[in-house]
Amino acid sequence: MARAAFVWTSDGALRASPIPEGGARIGRGAEVEIRVDAQTVSRVQASVGLEGDHFVIENVSTTNPTKLNGVVVERRVPLSDGDEVQAGSLALIFHDLAAADRLSGPMCSHCSRENLATDTDCWYCGTSLVNAPTTILQRREVACRLVSAMGEHHDLLTDESLTVDDGGAPMVVRAGTDLPAGQPAIQVRNMEPRLVEAGDTLRVNGESASADQRLATGDRVDMGKASLLVIARVDPSA
Ligand SMILES: [Zn+2]
Numbered sequence: 001m002a003r004a005a006f007v008w009t010s011d012g013a014l015r016a017s018p019i020p021e022g023g024a025r026i027g028r029g030a031e032v033e034i035r036v037d038a039q040t041v042s043r044v045q046a047s048v049g050l051e052g053d054h055f056v057i058e059n060v061s062t063t064n065p066t067k068l069n070g071v072v073v074e075r076r077v078p079l080s081d082g083d084e085v086q087a088g089s090l091a092l093i094f095h096d097l098a099a100a101d102r103l104s105g106p107m108c109s110h111c112s113r114e115n116l117a118t119d120t121d122c123w124y125c126g127t128s129l130v131n132a133p134t135t136i137l138q139r140r141e142v143a144c145r146l147v148s149a150m151g152e153h154h155d156l157l158t159d160e161s162l163t164v165d166d167g168g169a170p171m172v173v174r175a176g177t178d179l180p181a182g183q184p185a186i187q188v189r190n191m192e193p194r195l196v197e198a199g200d201t202l203r204v205n206g207e208s209a210s211a212d213q214r215l216a217t218g219d220r221v222d223m224g225k226a227s228l229l230v231i232a233r234v235d236p237s238a
Contacts, residue, residue, distance in 0.1 A: 004055055005217055005231045006085070006092040007147055010037050014149055014229040016218045023049025025060065026085075026092070040064075040088025048079070055079040055096060064088060093151070097142040097233050100155045104140055106132035113176055116140075123174060144193040146170070146186070146221070146228040154228075161187040161196070164224030184223040186215065191234045195221075 002018035006026070009015070017034045024033035029043030042061035049056065058076045059066040066073045067086040079085075081099035085092040105117035110127040117137060121128055142155045146162055148170075154162055159175035163185035179185050184202035186193050193215040195202065202209055203222045215221065219230040 002235055003098045003233055004096045008092045016229055016231055018217045021050040038090040041090050045087045095231055097145055100142045102140050103137045107135050143188040143191040143233050145231040156188045158188045158191055161185045168224030170226045193232050
């Protein structure tokens, strides 16, 4: 399990590295766990790890300051989802999937499907949820985040999917809803993001892909007009 990752741009392409909860060092040296290819970064630049419920970062370099959202890191400081860590000319975006976990909400009185705590009308059938019997709120973990080069992202819970609409733009499809036939899609099953309906228009890391292929953190998926970088909470390699 790696609920967090750093994303950065190198040679014009997005890269991602999972952040082990046990901690990791960031730098350009061979000895670090999160290795970045940037000459302006120290061999060992900073260290990061989980402390209690949140990740913290600490500067390690004696010659090169580490900054968090533009402020020099003087001591150990907490990281929040979306924060930017800077060193030299490098900018790393911190992603914490746990920050996007959602609470399940009321069961629809009309179609009996579970909605999210923030829904006011049933997402599936449109029935108002105002008088719906409230169910026990349960935490639903984000299993996968898909990041675009523009910095937008889509979070998927288990059984949710991401496909592209007729205009080629990414579109999230909730659990229990049919996917558009024949369209490429990524679907999360048992916390694992996989391809469904790969087809000719879908490529993973620049190569043609097969249906049911499992995705890992750092994979780049091209479908429709979207180019998306994968952050998976459960990594095949872990
Ligand atoms: Zn409904």
